[in-house]
Amino acid sequence: MKFTDGYWAIRPEYTPLYAVEVDDVRIDPAAGTMTVYAPTSRIRGRGDVLNRPMLTITYSSPAPGVISTRIVHHDGRRPVGPSFALHRPEGFVPEVELGEDVAVLRSGELEVRVPRRGSWRADFVSGGRVLTSSLAKSVGAMQHRDGREFVHEQLALEPGEQVYGLGERFGAFTKNGQVVDIWNEDGGTSSEQAYKSVPFYLTSRGYGVFTDHPERVSYEVGSEVNTRVQFSVEGQSLSYHVIAGPTPKDVLRRYTALTGRPARLPAWSFGLWLTTSFTTSYDEATVSSFIDGMAERELPLSVFHFDCFWMREYQWCDFEWDPRTFPDPVGMLARLKEKGVRICVWINPYIAQRSALFAEGAEKGYLLRTTSGDVWQWDKWQAGMGLVDFTNPEARAWFQGKLKVLLDQGVDAFKTDFGERIPATDVAWHDGSDPQRMHNYYAHLYNSCVHELLVAERGEGEAVLFARSATAGGQQFPVHWGGDCDSTYASMAESLRGGLSLALSGFGYWSHDIGGFEGTPDTGVFKRWLPFGLLSSHSRLHGSGSYRVPWAFDEEAVEVTRRFTRLKLSLMPYLGGIAAQASDEGIAMMRPMVLEFPQDRGTHTVDTQFMLGDALCVSPVFRADGVGETYLPAGRWTHLLDGSVAEGPAWTSRTYGFDSLGVYVRPGTVLPVGAVQDSPEYAWAEDVTLRLYELPDGYDRTLVVPGGTGSAATFRVRRSGAEVVVSSDDAPAGWSVAVAGGAPSATAHGPGTVRVEA
Structure with a gap:
């Protein structure tokens, strides 16, 4: 102002x-x-x-x-609420x-x-x-x-x-x-x-x-x-x-x-998510064909998401499966989970007038009221919808009770959509909160309510949201995604800018709709978006009026999906470590260049690339001609996929095929790479390969590879002259060392020491 x-x-x-x-x-x-x-x-x-x-x-x-x-x-x-909860030592x-x-x-x-x-x-x-x-x-x-x-x-x-x-x-x-x-x-x-x-x-x-x-x-x-x-x-x-x-x-x-720091997330959440999309037509046969189609094409899939129309139109939300298309939801979920996927369903805090929950919530005082005592309503989104009043503890428990039914049926996660269009005048919250202060804060109460239930039912470290709205402190309830973007190169870039700004606002995890939400992307846009999405903290194929299964585009899209899904899963020993840093320190997995290189003024305005953790520079391609530009700070950077070397500080420009993009390994990196490429859920430290990139003479650092489904392992890496010595007192069987992205040149079976020529 x-x-x-x-x-x-x-x-x-x-x-x-x-x-x-x-x-x-x-x-x-x-x-x-x-x-x-x-x-x-x-x-x-x-x-x-x-x-x-x-x-x-x-x-x-x-x-x-x-x-x-x-x-x-x-x-x-007089002080009025709500207020941000601050943690004071x-x-x-x-x-x-x-x-x-x-x-x-x-x-x-x-x-x-x-x-x-x-x-x-x-x-x-x-x-x-x-x-x-x-x-x-x-x-x-x-x-x-x-x-x-x-x-x-x-x-x-x-x-x-x-x-x-x-x-x-x-x-x-x-x-x-x-x-x-x-x-x-x-x-x-x-x-x-x-x-x-x-x-x-x-x-x-x-x-x-x-x-x-x-x-x-x-x-x-x-x-x-x-x-x-x-x-x-x-x-x-x-x-x-x-x-x-x-x-x-x-x-x-x-x-x-x-x-508040982001909560820890389960390993399965880092795999590929696939959805029904928004207004597309689907039933159990459709969903099964998508999941089976992914398996037949050897495309690892971790989560399947049902968007809005798993419920009946005009009745969002009543949290009941549409009996016309899903007559046996419990049986269906069991059959789908036998295929090896987790299940996510779309929800929001709006209760349509046609929903049976509207009358129940209105009678019990669980819906937001106007200053005159009536239930607040409007027709945007759903006809006559009301709004759950999460300042009322009983309304909060009521809402959680409806969601618990879904968890008992076999649902694993919730996409907590909406929460932004909250009235700021002429309403009376149950606890007397100021409507102006509640407008932004409502998203916090909504997501915390759902997250609390998931922790209670699934346990710490197993609660996953896919949330759209938030304010300060909302980073405690991950994951968040970037909302409704167009299916264009320009929108792909603006989505990234949103994620980078969110990373510098305290949020540790972030995702976006691969291929864009509005409209149907042309094949080139979709194939360029895939590597960007699969090298983000969380990866979801989602659209509005059209499906996002890769074979709907072309066979090369299938190959690109397979290549980068497998790459991400093989990087879980590394990604698991930076995910722990997000939860323990509040440092995002996807980092603006300035966050890693604040002394390099060349990074201060760069917004078309990011660091995935501290070691990988990811530079998506935003042009139809395949030209990708990447700014590399000082040092010799190695391209992760082809092993070529580029010297910084400088901008590099290359033309990439759809099966590649700018993804460079920072000099001085020991990158742990796993042997598994079909699931994020494995023992990350077993059979891990430590890949060495441009280690300087005198290098001496300790690397902890998190355990995943197994035990963590600690490695000490030292370079003296041309020799690199790697030792571990607790490594499981079958770890190896490779130099500059090459084939493993030394292998150990359990605790021990290996030496390689740098």
Whole structure:
């Protein structure tokens, strides 16, 4: 939201109150708070203290390396929910120091310094370096002539500093120059709207800023004041947290420690998912033919998904199988699972008026009501639909009870669609929540409800969602996918930009519809999308009005699907490790280049490729002529598929067949590759091959290969001169070592040591 008219003037509808100077600072060492009282005009004499507004700015810290700021005009407003749940280490209290010239609050290596004289200024400092500052006219309460009030902060940007994140944004990857509203909407991938709006950004200077408001937060990223990021909310107060690095990974570790880390996922979720698509016609025979067709063509399939029409039209959701096409759902699910697949079904939190659950939910008070006491309804999506009120614990249990029936029938996972079009006016939530704050937060309650049930029924590490909407903290309930994209090269690229922005918003896992959702992709688009999708954290073939089985396109599409599905499954010893890092540290599996190479300014704006973990650079082909361009940082990078070497830092350009793309192994990598290519569920450390890529002399590192269905193994890899020594005290039988992607040159049978020439 913009309040100014150019640099000098204020828009006529606003009256500004800016923090101008510091009148007083009070510290509470026991509580670890520092409160600054800032008049909104210069105080030159006693008469100036009368009839003058004042802003109160309180600094505190929830965790080391994080400093919280709360800006208040009038503090008498009653707090309303919902609020983000923040995880705070027990017993932590920051240091506060009140000096003659400057007041300081120190949290680990991060501190905020507020000069007590002169114009308003607050510097956030780490390692002796100013990360960002709140300067003159940064802290403001803006009064609209209609009586509304807004509070804003502006934090300074350095020349060349890039801003990332703010959720799954499908526009430009760097947010500089953009206007971004944190407001979930169902707008597809071709607009400025987002399904997953997250009020958190990080910058190339190695710090992040989390605005602690679930309602609409408006960002002006160098788009109101070119050298500042402005963020504002409606009301009398604004709270935000500055999160220190020094690296972007450190920022994400701290941010996800505060807002929640992604749950661990089962191995089977990393295999290929296939769906019925949305409006296509299907029954058990159709579904069986798809699964059998995959098996006949030796295309490994892990999950089959039933989209909306597993239920009867006009009755979404009643959670009952359509008896016209699925007369024996329990028997059908058993027959399908005998074919070796898990089952996922589509759901959403909307209850159509024709559903039997509507009357039940309305009678018991489980559906959202208007301020006049009626059930809130509209006709978008489903005729007369209502909305489950997840702020009511009984409604939450009711919804879970309906889903448990499906789990008992044999369903393994849920696609939790929708959750964005939530009314923000004239409704009354069961727990009294503010409708504005509930609009974005509703997705969090919805997905947490379903995830909680799956954990209770299937156990920790076995709960899988395929969710579309989210906000801050939603990363705890994976997986998330990119929503409705077109079946074009351009939409393939915009989907990737959304995933990269989400990765820098704390989300560890992400997927997209291979081939695109809307329309039917031409054969070339489909075959180019396949490697991109199968080298993403999660891989799903899905469409709208047409099927996405590979043989519907051509035989080469079948071959490409087979090649890259098998490649992904063979990489499970590696993918399992980076998946654990996503859950343990909050570092995404699919990483923007800047996350791995923050010191290389050549990576700061790259948004057409990604690092899959720390070792593999994946560069999809977005052109019909097959030309793929890849930026490689410094070093000798080896193409994973053909063994060719490219030297960085440089852009490379190659023409690829449909069976290839830019996928390069980072120099200095030990890549564990498994022997199994038909399932993600195997003992990853057994028969593993450690492939060595450009290890420098003096290399000495330890690699842990996770166990999968077996035991994990630890390997120490050392290079001295031309010899590489690999040893393990706990490896299972049959591991081997290969150099630069070649055939294994040494094999060990159990614990031991092998030596190879580098």
